[in-house]
Amino acid sequence: MKRTTVLVMVGAIVIFGISWVLKSMSLTSTTDHYIAKGFAITFAAFLTLCIFSFLYKDNPFYKFAEHLFVGVSAAFWMSMGFWSTIVGNLIPRVSETLSNYFKVPYHPESYNPFYFLPVFLGILLLLRLSRKVGWVSRWPLAFIVGTTAGFNFIRYLRSDFIEQVSATFVPLLVDWQGIGHFFSNLSLSSTGQFVAMLSNWVIFFGVLCGIIYFFFSKEHKGVFGGASKIGIWILMITFGASFGYTVMGRISLLVGRITFLFKDWLSLIS
Amino acid sequence: MRREVPLFITFFIGMLLIFSVFIPPMESLGEDFTVFFDIIAVFAFFLGGGNLLRVHVSKLTRQKRDWQYSIVTLLGFAVTLVIGLFKIGNPGGIAAAPTAAGSLFQEIFDYCLVPLGATMYSLLAFFVASASYRAFRAKNREATILLIAAFIILLGRTPFGTVVTGWIPESFDVLQVPNLAVWIMNAPNLAGQRAIMIGIGLGVVSMSLRVILGIERTYLGEDKS
Amino acid sequence: MFYPGPLVALVDIGRTISLVIIGGGLLWLFIRALKGKEVDRRVIFLFIFIAVATPILFPITFGEKATRVVKAVYDKIESLPAGSTVIISFDFDPAMAPEVQPMANAITRHCLVKGHKIIFMSLFATGQALLTQTLRDVVETEFPDKKEEVDYVNLGYKAGNEGVLNVIISDFKKMFPTDVNNIPYDSIPALDDVSSCKDVDLIVSIGGGKPGVKEWVLFVGDPGRVPVACGVAAVVAPQMYPYYPKQLLGLLGGIKGAAEYESELIHNYPRFKDVDTPGLRMMGPQTLAHMVIITFILIGNLSFFIKKRKDRQ
Amino acid sequence: MALYKWFFVLGFIFCLCGMATAQESGVPPDSANIDTISQSIPPPAPVTDLQAFDTRNDHGHSITLKWKKSADDGAGNNSVIGYEIYTWEPNMVDSMAQLRSEIDQVRAAIYGGKKTGEDLKKKIRTLKDQYDILLEQLTVAHAGYPEGGEWRLVDKVPAGTETYVHLGSKEKLAEGYIPDYTDLYYRVDALTADSVVKTPSVVVGPVQCYGQWFNTEQVPVLITVILFGVLILYFVMLARKGKEIYVRPIGGIEAVDDAIGRATEMGKPILYVLGLGSVSDVATIAAFTILQRVAKKVAEYQTDLIVPTYDPIVMSVAQDVVKSAYYDAGRADTYKEDSVFFVTQSQFAYVAAVNGIMLRDLPATNVYMGKFYAESLLLAETGALAGSIQISGTDEIAQMPFFIVACDYTLIGEELYAASAYLGREPILLGSLKAQDYAKAAIIILSILGIIATVLGFTWFTEFFHVTS
Incomplete structure (x- = not known):
């Protein structure tokens, strides 16, 4: 290791220690477990800074945080899956003894022998670790894919597809009271008739051109090509607008983290 | 056998679920199947955990680059798993929720996973800025349209937009930046979203049908042995 | 609308110095851009950091007024008769929390003060912990008279994503045989009149990912004809617009949505004057950071054009 | 005391206002306000034309009531101010309710883990047997109307309502259980502000509920399903017969081959990120097809491939796909099992790890295909920082802008699905692509018809597309 690296490491450990002591001291009046709490907050702040250090460049602190994150999160989700699905949803349906052991309510009428099927399929899935019978692990896979394919087929047909198509049936004439009225009241007021109609025209033709852009089996030439070009412009506006709208959310997240550092760790603000 | 059985399962189950929508007595079938799906997914977690162990142990034993950090991963994994599965340090004992307030598992969540996850996520604030600097350039027509739309929306979300265009009279007030931003969101943005959604809806429907009919079968992998 | 905030701010030395640093730095970069030079990404990162950190240390706030989409949600909750049942689903994880938890808190306050019964639940495993936070910080602290299981119930998290919704649209008990405290479904007074989602007066899904608002709309709102409102991270808000107002009665988009809701709530219910309003608080950093990004886009294009002209020459 | 009463009155009026919007019935009139409201309200006219019939398109256990509102509504x-729905029930339902609560109590005792010495499970069995016996007699008891039973309140609905669905539970042990194929009787009372002044309707019945075998409300969906299925099958058959089908070039896919070539020249690996989707997401399935293509090229060019995965099932599928691609390329010997590995099932931990890989292994090309959420920009910006060529494709609309901005090529939504057909060049896949295009043409025609119908005021046309479920 280079000398600077060692120095930085030692520095970090010293600062960590000082922060722990100071934080614990500031917490003595609020909690009995002030040493543990002080450590927890300092550790959380340390991890936060480790990740931020990535912005400068890849470094040992980031590597440490990254590897810790991977290990802890994998185990966290495994445990949650076990408690919430196996203990929460499966056991009360298949075994009274196990329900009593895990202290989850067992309803005799919800006993369902069909629930042994997913257990069986789950075990088949684990069999892929074996070279000889690994191929049976495709059965549960086929089950999962078949289930969701069936689900998606109907749901998307109904909600994303039929509903969105019907939503496109917008009136192209809004508050229509004759052409003379339209021109005499022509204005660019955001609540006016012209803008409302313009919106509907843009929505209708925008959707049509957008769909035309997604035609795959026809060459985009001539009028068709023109419409497809307008389609891609509409998509670009959509993407630009979504991007601009999103910036706000991303900043909020950073506000959350900086607030944590300033408030919970350094107690700079109340 | 090895190919036909899975293809048959997919076909059978898929068809069953499609028909269950039209047949009231079979309505609850879909509910049960999704619970099944989750139970299988939990078994898969163990497959994943096993692979994680394998990768990091092999890194460690072969002393590959950065092998020291694999110790951190393995330790973190083992400690969290033991605490989580055995509900160690949970004041409510076995009957309590694994994330009950004050439990060790919840503390790990609060003081380790939350800061790591939220900070990783918050890096986006920086990346959004660098991406807009780098990529929002009027290079060609498409990029210019993208840039202008984004710029108007950004301006519309600050008081600055009101200040700059507040002088525009009421009869032209759609040109005021905040109103223009709302209009872009409600008209062209909506059209674009909808076009993509219809396309995706159609694509999903067609792909699902291909899967059920066994036309699309890459996901099963080829069997060469 | 500007409040006198920024003017008063000039008095504050720290804030002035920070604003000068940001302004001066941007000016320097602008001059560099005129010479056709590119900016290193770390410089951008630094500017964003200062722009966000400054208003946190030295608060700058701007006034907010509820827009139509936000007002729709507020009015719906306001118009429901006391004793109505509202589902508030915490469909987000800690990473999204800073943006959407303020909405969840504000809506929870509003429902409780109106006397609605709340069913709390979560489609995200990590949402349960955040839900506990809201219960602790908002419900138990500010509404000590509200009893769990009677005025509100915490059903917690169930794995299964949209599958959960698929079940609870017709049968709550099947998916949630008990609440988080292991109290059997039938013994929970708050759920007396609720056997499925169809018995609920309003569903509020707070989240931004999947499963989330979209799933609530597709799997519960549409088929069950139950009104759905949502609070989403800014990133998903544009995607939700196609559902508004037919399938979604209103939506809170990003922290701006939260701020608007909070200001509406404070305006109408003076008792909330002193509660924490993270939404409003966070608008300061938002505004500054937006300005910085806008300036960077301008600088970027400027240097791009100057470079292009140089290349042509 | 007076203040207290006013409080009640105001509360009551408030509730009445609320009832107009709420599905649930409001608070029942309190005894406290009876003496405060004038008792001189004349009895209202009863509801007329009361009909009861089995609720259609369901699995039974439900009755729908329809009536014409009272002349005074x-x-x-x-x-x-509202209506009360009553049903006639034999007295034995009380004993059934009693049994149910006993069963619940015993159950609570079992979970409480209290040792009472009694065999609780046996007790539950006995109670349930008794319950079943009563259940069998229920139909007979219902047929005995009006002897041996009484009217019971089902629900209240606000004024102006003219339909009500009495939705029962199908679980026989549940509280609101309604038996199928049993004679049921209903009555609707018109209520006034004074809780004693109300007028009952004539009794309607007997009526029976039962399940249906086909949900007629889903007919539009069924028609679409059949039309679409036929369309796809038709074009698949056409394609099988050898009809040439044109597919327009898709930029991102063409770029994949070049990018692999570049990686080989530079001697750097290729990173393939499958996103956060599970194996059931259509985007992930499409991503597998592209992975197969990439892996085959990689095997031919002898480049390294890195596939970190988020979902364990996706990992196992990806392993199979990559392995078979190496077989196809005739390079089975060079397949490395470690090239496809599981990282963790946590979004940002996964990103942290993949970002690390990008900066340490410096892949020449990053391919992102599948479902992506907030991590899209984190990955794409880090990749850009590392100087890699980036190709992306997702059907998550919210993330497309980030990929468009930060990557060199992006497949937008449906393009990703089409890519698998495009790459495979198998006639049957191309045939289904053609069918999709025809469906799109149908949408365009429908939309234009829909607009015309809206302008001309033909509401039935738009109504047809409002599918209920």
């Missing part, structure tokens, strides 16, 4: 004396 919104007109006449305007005195009706």
Whole structure:
């Protein structure tokens, strides 16, 4: 290791220690477990800074945080899956003894022998670790894919597809009271008739051109090509607008983290 | 056998679920199947955990680059798993929720996973800025349209937009930046979203049908042995 | 609308110095851009950091007024008769929390003060912990008279994503045989009149990912004809617009949505004057950071054009 | 005391206002306000034309009621504030309710883990047997109307309502259980502000509920399903017969081959990120097809491939796909099992790890295909920082802008699905692509018809597309 690296490491450990002591001291009046709490907050702040250090460049602190994150999160989700699905949803349906052991309510009428099927399929899935019978692990896979394919087929047909198509049936004439009225009241007021109609025209033709852009089996030439070009412009506006709208959310997240550092760790603000 | 059985399962189950929508007595079938799906997914977690162990142990034993950090991963994994599965340090004992307030598992969540996850996520604030600097350039027509739309929306979300265009009279007030931003969101943005959604809806429907009919079968992998 | 905030701010030395640093730095970069030079990404990162950190240390706030989409949600909750049942689903994880938890808190306050019964639940495993936070910080602290299981119930998290919704649209008990405290479904007074989602007066899904608002709309709102409102991270808000107002009665988009809701709530219910309003608080950093990004886009294009002209020459 | 009463009155009026919007019934009139409201309200006119029939398109256990509102509801004396729905039930339902609560108590005792010495499980069995016996007699008891039973309140609905669905539970042990194929009787009372002044309707019945075998409300969906299925099958058959089908070039896919070539020249690996989707997401399935293509090229060019995965099932599928691609390329010997590995099932931990890989292994090309959420920009910006060529494709609309901005090529939504057909060049896949295009043409025609119908005021056309479920 280079000398600077060692120095930085030692520095970090010293600062960590000082922060722990100071934080614990500031917490003595609020909690009995002030040493543990002080450590927890300092550790959380340390991890936060480790990740931020990535912005400068890849470094040992980031590597440490990254590897810790991977290990802890994998185990966290495994445990949650076990408690919430196996203990929460499966056991009360298949075994009274196990329900009593895990202290989850067992309803005799919800006993369902069909629930042994997913257990069986789950075990088949684990069999892929074996070279000889690994191929049976495709059965549960086929089950999962078949289930969701069936689900998606109907749901998307109904909600994303039929509903969105019907939503496109917008009136192209809004508050229509004759052409003379339209021109005499022509204005660019955001609540006016012209803008409302313009919106509907843009929505209708925008959707049509957008769909035309997604035609795959026809060459985009001539009028068709023109419409497809307008389609891609509409998509670009959509993407630009979504991007601009999103910036706000991303900043909020950073506000959350900086607030944590300033408030919970350094107690700079109340 | 090895190919036909899975293809048959997919076909059978898929068809069953499609028909269950039209047949009231079979309505609850879909509910049960999704619970099944989750139970299988939990078994898969163990497959994943096993692979994680394998990768990091092999890194460690072969002393590959950065092998020291694999110790951190393995330790973190083992400690969290033991605490989580055995509900160690949970004041409510076995009957309590694994994330009950004050439990060790919840503390790990609060003081380790939350800061790591939220900070990783918050890096986006920086990346959004660098991406807009780098990529929002009027290079060609498409990029210019993208840039202008984004710029108007950004301006519309600050008081600055009101200040700059507040002088525009009421009869032209759609040109005021905040109103223009709302209009872009409600008209062209909506059209674009909808076009993509219809396309995706159609694509999903067609792909699902291909899967059920066994036309699309890459996901099963080829069997060469 | 500007409040006198920024003017008063000039008095504050720290804030002035920070604003000068940001302004001066941007000016320097602008001059560099005129010479056709590119900016290193770390410089951008630094500017964003200062722009966000400054208003946190030295608060700058701007006034907010509820827009139509936000007002729709507020009015719906306001118009429901006391004793109505509202589902508030915490469909987000800690990473999204800073943006959407303020909405969840504000809506929870509003429902409780109106006397609605709340069913709390979560489609995200990590949402349960955040839900506990809201219960602790908002419900138990500010509404000590509200009893769990009677005025509100915490059903917690169930794995299964949209599958959960698929079940609870017709049968709550099947998916949630008990609440988080292991109290059997039938013994929970708050759920007396609720056997499925169809018995609920309003569903509020707070989240931004999947499963989330979209799933609530597709799997519960549409088929069950139950009104759905949502609070989403800014990133998903544009995607939700196609559902508004037919399938979604209103939506809170990003922290701006939260701020608007909070200001509406404070305006109408003076008792909330002193509660924490993270939404409003966070608008300061938002505004500054937006300005910085806008300036960077301008600088970027400027240097791009100057470079292009140089290349042509 | 007076203040207290006023409080009640105001509360009551408040509740009445609320009832107009709420599905649930409001608070029942309190005894406290009876003496405060004038008792001189004349009895309202009863509801007329009361009909009861089995609820259609369901699995039974439910009755729908329809009636014409009272003449005093919104007109006449305007005195009706709501309706009460009553059903006639034999007295034995009380004993059934009693048994149910006993069963619940015993169950609670079992979970409480209290040792009472009694065999609780046996007790539950006995109770349930008794319950089943009563259940069998229920149909007979219902047929005995009006002897041996009484009217019971089902629900209240606000004024102006003219339909009600009595939705029962199908679980026989549940509280609101309604037996199928049993004679049921209903009555609707018109209520006034004074809780004692109300007028019952004539009794309707007997009526029976039962399940249906086909949900007629889903007919539009069924028609679409059949039309679409036929369309796809038709074009698949056409394609099988050898009809040439044109597919327009898709930029991102063409770029994949070049990018692999570049990686080989530079001697750097290729990173393939499958996103956060599970194996059931269509985007992930499409991503597998592209992975197969990439892996085959990689095997031919002898480049390294890195596939970190988020979902364990996706990992196992990806392993199979990559392995078979190496077989196809005739390079089975060079397949490395470690090239496809599981990282963790946590979004940002996964990103942290993949970002690390990008900066340490410096892949020449990053391919992102599948479902992506907030991590899209984190990955794409880090990749850009590392100087890699980036190709992306997702059907998550929210993330497309980030990929468009930060990557060199992006497949937008449906393009990703089409890519798998495009790459495979198999006639049957191309055939289904053609069918999709025809469906799109149908949408365009429908939309234009829909607009014309809206302008001309043909509401039935738009109504047809409002599918209920």
